[in-house]
Amino acid sequence: MADPPPDLTARPQRLDAALPWLAGVPLCALALQPISDSDVPMHAAVGRWMLRQGAILPTPDPLVWTDRGGDAPHEWLAQGVLGAVADAAGLGALRMVLLALAVGCLLLLARSLRRAGAGPAATAALLVGWTAAVAPHLAMRPHVFGWWAALAVLGLGLADPRPWSLRCAVGWGVATALWANLHSSAVAAPLYAALAWVDAAWHARADLRGAWWRQPTLRWIAVAAGALCQPLGPGIVPYVLRSQAINGPLSDEWQGLLRADVLRDHPQVVAVWAAAAVAVAMALRTPRLSFPGVVAAAFALAHAAWTRRMTVFLFVPALLAGRRWGQWLGWRPLAWVAVAMAWAAWVPDAVQRAWSLPAIDGRVFPVKAAAFLHQTGLRGRLFNPDPWGGYLSWQLAPQYQVFLDGRWLLAGEQVVRDGLAMQIRRPGVDALFERYGIEVFLQRTADYVQVPPPDPTRFALAWRDGQAVVLVRKGPNWMDNVAKVCAFYRSFAWLAPHGRWAGSLRGAAGQPSPTDVPEVMAGCGP
Template sequence: MPRAYRLLVFLILALAAIAPLRNYDLFWHLATGRWIVEHRALPLHDPFALASARVPWINGEWLFELVAYALHAVVGLAGLSVARGVLMALVFALASDGTPASLLLSAIGFAGAMPLFDFRPASFAALLVVLAMRAKTPLAHALVALVWINVHPSALLAPVIALCLTRNAKTTLASFAALFVNPFGYRALLAPLSLASFVSGGGFVNAEWLPSPPLVFPLLYVSIVVALVVFATAETRDAGRLLLFALFAFLAVRYARNQPLYFAAFPLLVAPHVRRIPAKLAYAAAAVVVAFAALVSEHRPGLMRGRFPVDAVARLKASPLRGNFYNADQFGGYLIWSFYPQRRALVDGRNELYRAFLPEYARAREDQRAWNALLRKYRVDLAVDEYLPPLHVIDAGSGRARDLPASLAYWPRRDWALVAYDDAAMVFARRAAFGAELSKCEIRGVVPDARAERDR
């Protein structure tokens, strides 16, 4: 394919991939980058959350966090949306070698990755998957692995890629050895295995670590079937590519978060075995696939509407209320970015730092006394909570079952005042912790989650 056409493909993909930022973890990544810049060091322990364990923090994404913080300082959140589009275009433009079959498979990969691709370490890891698969020399494989292990723990795949695609011991060993060039040594290699074991234990639910349902991600399963047909009918057999494809497919099916890695590898692994496809047919099909992916996606830069408590936090910032937060874990990063170090959030999305807290939290959600004890333990005076379904309770007076808005159960208005809310969250303040300033902030006569339930 001529260079001008390659540039055109890249620009089309970049425009199609510009989308609102939706990953909750973005903000604790930005906060970590800020902390590293301010302290000129990596944090040994988590400095942010109230409930995190006092254990060494093996932060294998520190290099991404530095880059993200520096880029955000220049272009802001809207610019990060554009950067997301450029990154995604780069991944899938490089995943195509310019042949009609490769271009079509890259378009399928682009469409498949669209729902979960965001400005996050795993998306940069998708680029490194492509670079590792295109690397030609031991030095190139080693350099990719070195960068990768400091961006995302999926770097454990780097020597596997080298082994399956080159079958060369020197190249594989170079890639493996480069993984140890990180601030944490061998612990950076063990941390992702420990986390995978922890999240698979069933003690809590993280949607990204759940399997990929076929009805939610049909293109994943369609692409796997297509690949298996291609491998089965190929004129030549390549056991290394087949094994590598099986590994990426397993990881994507087992954990939804791995789908961008799979779709980045998909065209590079499958295209060499595709029999000749008419060029016009392949180009037309690729255009349709990319157009469909673009049409079903939102393309407004900045944050996704209603996903982050932007308005509620702005109101809280403008208030005189101070104190530690209880928060739904998905809001932790945004609160850390917005308020640290003046106010501290309870939790965020770094599951590995809350091994002791998560069982304690699960018990507290089921027992009023344990719930109040947990809030006292962490000296919580403010709460930023999500909208939850109503609770089924028995009325103490009549003995009848009824639905109670969850906020009235967890934040009873005799003890907690509603001070802000928006489409994402509600903010409450403990009455006993604040004086006259609370009366100026309180929103009376409104139960936002009851209203939200009525509007559904």
């Protein structure tokens, strides 16, 4: 009997099965890069404080001295995890947590897409799209826990076409509660469940007396109850709205959407919007849809335009809105090209940075200045740029409280604007320094040399390096701080150049110079 002919399609099928795995590698490589996001040490510092005190952050905040009670513990569980890991193994260990969450997100997304009928090629193409959407915001902060929880609750739970049993409803309610304590984006879950209810009502419009309402109602009750199971309870909704009110005017993250050059400045946002728009178009052409349906896909567009850093939570439901993605993205050559481009765009640079730089990127944080502050123990209120607040809290709390960190709601919009005015030395800045009682002033060196110096009769240089400048200001602790700076340079004489201005920092003749501020060392004596 003749041998059967060889299966010429076996090898390509095996190769295609590897496409989703290959598509996930770029995101994993990005997760292993050195920590450079300023909010990562802030969340770790907050979590460490909560663990050591055995309590959720109180008011006033123990880390930020300008706190006016404006923030709330809306992501305490994620902060506790970050604080525990960083306290046990150092900040660098948070990269492993980020890698684990990135892998979890990829697996959950792949499973959701497979359930929606996407093959390996379409799944790989969409994973590349997911990577492009989230890569600018991939940092070990609570919102990444929110990505993982959103993919589970929205992509697997609410998108499941099978009827929920009571046990299933309880399980997904608990999952939503976990999400709500990890990140406040869980408020999106009841919104999507409500949209699914509207979707079900639309499809049952010919027979509204039937039992169509039971399943969507059960799902909405489960996720709504879960979303309220966190310290703020129903207050989480006005908190999220209030956070948008302050973050919107103060952050330029979404301001580009209002400009004509949005395609150049925010291409990933445009890509996500385009994907959601195509999802709506696909949904309109499909006679019968599973959750989230046409309404949910349209809601994704409107919500992404309004909400800060929420696009990634709406990306998956928008993709699942149409069942024809497999036909559009299932072409194998397209998937292979997309994966190859993703590898070329992200993997080499990410791997090079991961191997050549330490776990904490010292080019971003004031590492040496923080060590100086720790060693000298200067007294009085510290001013710092808000991106450095978290790192300073991690290194210096409880020895120092910071002026601001990434939690702008703590102090309010006016304090943030006053902090900017003190950094760029706007008219009337002396009154601001006096009103806030600043005695220790920390600023980026690159920013300090580009603006007029502060009042030379009130300030003196204590430390300078390529990253940061530390000045001391006359106040109740002036003499004590001067003595501590002098004692520091007597003990560490080889560091004396950091107590003097470099010649390269001097301004043009006849113009105010950054070096007009005197040096503390000049009055230290032998």
